Amino acid sequence: MFSNLFTRRMFAGKLAALVSGMGLASAAADSPAEAAVGKQGKGAVQKLNYEGKPADPNSFITPLIIHNSVIYIAGVGAHSHDKSEFPMDIENHTKHVMESVKTLIETGGGTMDSILQLTVFLAKIDDYDGMNKVFKTYFPHGGPARTTVAVAALPGNSLVEINCTAAVIRK
Secondary structure (H helix, E strand, C coil), rough: HHHHHHHHHHHHHHHHHHHHHHHHHHHHHHHHCCCHHHHHHHCCCCEEECCCCCCCCCCCCCCCEEEEEEEEEEEEEEECCCCCCCCCCHHHHHHHHHHHHHHHHCCCCCCCHHHEEEEEEEEEHHHEEEEEEEHHHCCCCCCCCCEEEECCCCCHHEEEEEEEECCCCCC
């Protein structure tokens, strides 16, 4: 009996490995929507630009990636998308960065409340309180997990840069 049980377990394990290795799992999708996703490649990585269109494949940095219902936002600085001139203070820089983050998150199918984690990079740690003052206005229901660090410098003379992950809540 023990050898029979062992043989069945080995068979089941090998069969499971074979099925997943052949990609047959998408053929057993639970719904037509899942089957359609399966044709495209279930769990496919979507690389999008700021406007939500497919990113340039030759681009060095992709601002928005969606994979398995998680949104990944590359580091956004004050001048990443908005090339207009504005005062060089932490409040204005933080507002511009947070507006860009909000746009990218919404483009990816999330909301500010669906942000799971942010990493904030400051050019000067002395700007922490000013950044926090603006940051709080974007999260009236409580903020996500967050790490804030000071760095030597940021690209484009930005005073703050933020990257984050969020959950897709609408498709």
